[in-house]
Each structure stands twice: as C-alpha cells, then as structure tokens.
Amino acid sequence: MGEKNKMEKMTTPNITKERIKKYLAEGKRFDSRTPFQFRDIVIESKVSKNAEGSVRVKLGKTEVIVGIKMGVSTPYADSPDKGTMMVTSELLPLSSPRFEYGPPRFPAIELARLVDRAIRESKFIQFDKLCIKEGEKVWTVFIDIYTINDDGNLQDAASIGALAALKNAKMPKYDEKEEKVLYGEWTEENLPVAKDLPISMTFHRIGNNFLIDPTREEEDVSEVRLTVGSTAGMISSMQKGNSKTLSMEDLNIILDNVESVRKTIAEAIEKQSK
C-alpha cells in the first residue's frame, strides 16, 4: 500500500466528511443505503474447530471473529450456584493501520463492556444451568472478540458475533470423577441460552440526521452515538458515546427505530443458526 493511500486510511479527508453530511441531509449514503439500513449481515459458523463455538461476521468490509471457550472456576460468593462470563476484545493491528499492539486502550475496553452488558443484563445466558458443584465449581463462558477488518461499526459486528457464537456453542465434556474438563470432546448439548436474542445496535447522529451501521468514513463523521441493547419491546442496556449532546427528541427518534433494526439483526442470526 502506498504512503498516500495509507494516510487516507488513517483519517477521512474533510472533503469526504462534508460530502457525507450533504448526502445524509438528503437521506442518501455513498453505498446507496437508506439511513436506517444495515449492510448485509453475513455470518459463517464454526470457523475455529477447537472453540466451543465460533463465528465470522461480515458487515460489508467490516469483519470480526468471535470464539467461545468454556472454563471451570470458583463461583462468586454472592451467587454460588451460577456460572460466570467474561468478554474480551482485541482491536488487532492486522485489521487497521489505526490499531497498535499494547495493553487494551479505551476503544477495546468499551467494545467488550458493551457486548458484556447487553448479554449479561438481558440474562441471555442461563447461568443457573452452568453450576457444576454449588459453591465450588461453575462454568465460566469466555467470549473473545478479534477484529479482522475495520470498515466501521465493529461494535455491532462484535455483538452479532457474540450472540451467534453463543447460539452455536456446544458444552464440552466434563469428567466428574477426575473433576476436569475433557477439552476437544463435546456433549450433544448446546450452551444454555434464552430464546430471545438481546440485540445490540448503535445509532449515530451526524448534524440533525441519524444513521446506523456506519462505514469507517461515516463513523469518522459521527458526532454522537447511542448503543441500545434490546429484546422484543424491551430495552436492556444503553450507552451514549462521544462529546456531543442528545436531546430528548433525539432519543424518541432512536427509540421509534429500535424495533425494526432489532428484527433485521435477529433474523440474520436466527437464519445462520438453523
């Protein structure tokens, strides 16, 4: 890649930003989508065979891989009969010239925490079914997210990947006598999850206009964003991002669109897991 091309990937030129704003004011986008239209959601399952569950998610050129591993650990003192979960994410330098190696910085932490909360708060994973021996041993679900290519909206791609991977995860075999996990051998049972998917989606505001599933360029113009986690008719998590304000009317516009976006994403995930 030439130096000039590389610089353009590091920052979106102002002239492009202005045109994105101008187009959006007329309800148009560069890739001819409407403001509340997702890119095609492509989910490929079982991309890593040693994982209990794994998927590759593509939203246009954006791509992430999410894997599930199960471990055994001691439960928290306040919930001795419940399993636990942990979400981590890495913004791999492989996926963008903007990412660098090193301890996770804020964007990676936020990505993981938003995925974590959408799943945890909606009680999607049935933790009461992940107890091995009360007070001593429970299953821990590790959800690990790796970015492969960043063309915007890694957040929603990661959430979709986490749900799809959880849905296709199998429970590993557990040797009760030896009290250890027989990794590499799986039972016929799926990881216990609820029927309703807690879909997480991010709305962006540019000027007075909203859009979802931004490309990298569009995300660079985004002034303020709101990530909403929702199961049918209910909201289970929210987080506003960036240093611009939202009005109460803005929130009403977002809330009016949550249900249709939720359905689109839920259908894509259900389709792959059949």
Added chain:
Amino acid sequence: MAKEFIRDDGRKFDELRPMKAKVGIVPNADGSAMFQFGDTIAIASVFGPKKMHPQHSQNPEKGTLRCNYNMMSFSVEDRIRPGPSRRSTEISKITEWALEPVLMIDDYPNQVIDVHIHIIQASASTRCAGINAAAMALAHAGIQMKDIVSSIAVGKIDKQLIVDVNKYEDSVFDEGEGATDIPFTFTSKGKITHLQLDGKINTEDFKTVMQLAREGSKKVYEVQKQALKDAINGGKE
C-alpha cells in the same frame, strides 16, 4: 399506586436522597468540590489548564479534557483492588463525554485540563456524584463554561419507576422484573450529555423515567449552584 409506594429507605418514588455539596475542598487544586447523594460521597479536583506533555499529545485545535475516576479501595463492602480497572477506565471516559459539551474547550489549544475524581464512600450512583462534583470543580477552577451539567440515576425496580437509585435498589433488589439503573446527565437547558442503561425496561416506561430524570437533574442543579455561590461570597447573589 405510584404515589403510595415507599422505598426501603423511606423515600417516595421520585424523592432524591439528601444532597450535600461543597466547593473548595482541596486547597492545592485549581478547583475542587465534593458532592454527596445520601451515603455516596465523591470528591473531585481540577488541575489546569496547563501545557500538555508529552508534546506529541498536544492538540492545536482545542484543549484536552482528561478525567480519572477511581473508587477508594475501602469505599465498598468488598475491598476493591487499587488501581485502574475496565470499569473505572470506562467511567473515566464517560465522565469526559458528560462534561466536555459544556466546556469552551476550544479556548485551550495545546493544553490539558485534568480532573481527578475519587469515591470516598459508595452506595450506588457513584458516577453521577463524581460528574456532579467534577462539574462544580471545573467551574470553581474558572474554566470557561457555557453551562453546567447535573447527573442523576433513575431506574426501575420490578415495575416501579424510581429516582436517585440507592445501593439496595441497584445491587440487592431482585424480584419480578429485577432492577434497572439509568444514569443520566443533563445540561441546565435539558440536553443529554451522558446516558447509560442496565436492566430491562419497555419504551413507554423509558420515556416516563427520562422526564423524571430531567426533573431530578434540576434539583441537583440547584444544590450545585448554591454551593458555587457559597464559595464566592457567602451565598449572596
């Protein structure tokens, strides 16, 4: 129904815990303040604007607001390991986003304003108390501001909407639909600079609780305003 509901600490559904605020609690700082919601106590100090170091971190277009939120290890029942965590890193950033919209940050190119927030005693709504204290500390430091922000956590326990969530409602309550915690931060004009939500709530209830949050934020604002006045000339206009 809503009117007769009494909470575990004796409050009505839309009643805030007693608030206290004080400005000028850290003599060494350029600005400082304490804010308290019942048993939740936050202190904040501001240093700057000062030159940003290292130089490559300087932004010639506008100043940088840098917040650091921390819970003291003994502020909760189970001791917290000192040092940053994923949770505190996130709250620090959210605090920056909550405060920056009211700062005239463009007036401070190449400079940084440091805001340090510590929770001395925690009983839910710590990020809100921290933001409230930080907003006052920034004003006290004489940073150019267009407005001030006021933060409050509203929520829902089972089907009951509540204002100013306490520890029991945030982390102990677990009946029916469970507990939902929704911290909001508003400017005095009613724009939202910060919003998070954890739990389960339908859209209609959310719209109602948003109005309750707005009303609550006005009460927080009055307390902040009075404390700032008290710091200048003994409370007179």
